[in-house]
Amino acid sequence: xxxxxxxxxxxxxxxxxxxxxxxxxxxxxxxxxxxxxxxxxxxxxxxxxxxxxxxxxxxxxxxxxxxxxxxxxxxxxxxxxxxxxxxxxxxxxxxxxxxxxxxxxxxxxxxxxxxxxxxxxxxxxxxxxxxxxxxxxxxxxxxxxxxxxxxxxxxxxxxxxxxxxxxxxxxxxxxxxxxxxxxxx
Amino acid sequence: xxxxxxxxxxxxxxxxxxxxxxxxxxxxxxxxxxxxxxxxxxxxxxxxxxxxxxxxxxxxxxxxxxxxxxxxxxxxxxxxxxxxxxxxxxxxxxxxxxxx
Numbered sequence: 246x247x248x249x250x251x252x253x254x255x256x257x258x259x260x261x262x263x264x265x266x267x268x269x270x271x272x273x274x275x276x277x278x279x280x281x282x283x284x285x286x287x288x289x290x291x292x293x294x295x296x297x298x299x300x301x302x303x304x305x306x307x308x309x310x311x312x313x314x315x316x317x318x319x320x321x322x323x324x325x326x327x328x329x330x331x332x333x334x335x336x337x338x339x340x341x342x343x344x345x346x347x348x349x350x351x352x353x354x355x356x357x358x359x360x361x362x363x364x365x366x367x368x369x370x371x372x373x374x375x376x377x378x379x380x381x382x383x384x385x386x387x388x389x390x391x392x393x394x395x396x397x398x399x400x401x402x403x404x405x406x407x408x409x410x411x412x413x414x415x416x417x418x419x420x421x422x423x424x425x426x427x428x429x430x
Numbered sequence: 431x432x433x434x435x436x437x438x439x440x441x442x443x444x445x446x447x448x449x450x451x452x453x454x455x456x457x458x459x460x461x462x463x464x465x466x467x468x469x470x471x472x473x474x475x476x477x478x479x480x481x482x483x484x485x486x487x488x489x490x491x492x493x494x495x496x497x498x499x500x501x502x503x504x505x506x507x508x509x510x511x512x513x514x515x516x517x518x519x520x521x522x523x524x525x526x527x528x529x530x
Contacts, residue, residue, distance in 0.1 A: 300439045300494055315494035316438050372431060372444035384439070387446055387492040 249351060253412055258423045264362040265426055267419050270355030270404060274328040276321040277347045278335075284342035291334045292321055303383045303396065312383040312396065320383075320394060320406070325350075353394075354412045356405040358419065362426045363401050369422040370415075371395065391415055432507070436490045437498050437514045443490070451487035453477045454499040455519050481505060485519055488512070501525055 251272075258267040280288050289296040294306040297313040304311045310322040323331060328350065335346045358366055364375045370389040375397075378384070383396040391411035396404040407415050432445040459465055459473060478484075484504045489497045501510040501520060511520065511528035520528075 301441070316496060318495065372446055374442075374444075377441075385493050385495075386443075392492050 251354070251409075253354065253416055256416065258416075258420055260360070260362065260423050260427045263360060265358070265360040265366055265423055267356060267358050267366070267423060270357045272325060273350070273355065274321075274323045274325055274331070275348070275350045275353055275406070276323075276331065277349050278319040278321055278344065279317055280319070280342070280344040281317060284344055287338060287342050288319075288335070288344060291338050292323075292331060294321075301382050301384050303381055310396075312394065314383070314385050314394065320349075352408055353406050354409055356407065356412070356415065356419070357398075358403045358405065359401060361401050363403055366419060366422040366426060367395070367403060367405075369425075370418045388415055389418055432509070434488065434500070434509060435512050436493060436496075437512050438494045438496045439490065443493055447490060447492040449489050449491050451489050451497060454485040454487045454515075483510070483525065487515070501528070 253269050256269055258265075260266070278288065285296050285298065289311070292309065292311065294304050294309050294311045296311050296319055297304045300313050300315060302313050308324050309327070312320040312322070314320055321331070328348070332346070332348070335344070338344070367375060367388075371386060371393075373384070373386045373395065378397050380397050380400055383394060385392065385394050387393065388405065388407070391407055391414055393415065394406040396406070398404055405415065433442040434445055434448050435442050456473075459469075462470060465473070482503060482505060484502050486500055486502060487497055488500050489495070497515050498512055499515055499517070500512040502508065503510065510525050513520065
């Protein structure tokens with residue numbers, strides 16, 4: 246049987262005085278959804294969250310989250326046990342509303358960066374202007390050389406969604422940034 | 431680092447999120463088979479390469495993923511404006527207004 250190898254699971258970077266805490270997020274179901282204009286409303290109903298129409302916005306309902314990443318592209322995140330239900334529901338929708346729904350759960354990992362120094366730690370490798378990013382926004386961007394999806398969950402709380410194969414690299418940079426913040430360099 | 435405005439995201443984003451994709455407003459001949467080798471070569475390889483205002487394609491690859499067009503000055507490297515692909519080439523007056 247194939248087994249997923251998730252070396253970073255359970256890892257944590259902590260900086261004293263709780264100015265920064267970085268840890269791996271619990272695994273979740275992730276889908277990439279591509280759908281045309283008229284299908285947005287029915288797709289949102291099937292998923293259980295009204296899909297945001299403006300690029301960069303997110304919408305949440307319970308523990309489900311929908312991110313609008315492009316003009317016709319969404320990332321849907323839900324608890325692990327919802328995967329089969331969502332897949333089946335979208336399959337039933339397909340005859341009426343053509344779309345593309347790809348399960349990318351295994352491709353990505355989540356990293357939660359929290360604390361008053363969270364933005365500083367991210368700025369070490371992310372060229373995005375985080376002051377301009379409102380709470381509840383999400384965008385695809387770049388972290389050093391790795392493409393990430395960055396979600397601002399709160400003023401001092403971010404979540405990075407990054408490919409498994411880049412996660413180690415991103416983690417290493419965050420570790421270095423954490424050390425610099427600890428030493429107040 | 432340059433900031434480039436993505437017309438889809440409607441936001442100024444860092445240059446490293448984008449890739450350059452050549453000159454804009456080049457339409458592929460409808461029937462390449464009837465072209466002479468000379469005409470086909472011109473379509474494929476010959477670009478205007480102006481000094482000054484240049485219309486070019488960019489792709490917001492580490493963002494929304496979309497192609498769009500931009501007006502950039504090749505001397506100063508300053509972007510005058512960006513607009514969605516498929517829209518007509520902006521007039522000189524529009525570019526002047528965007529620069530001011």
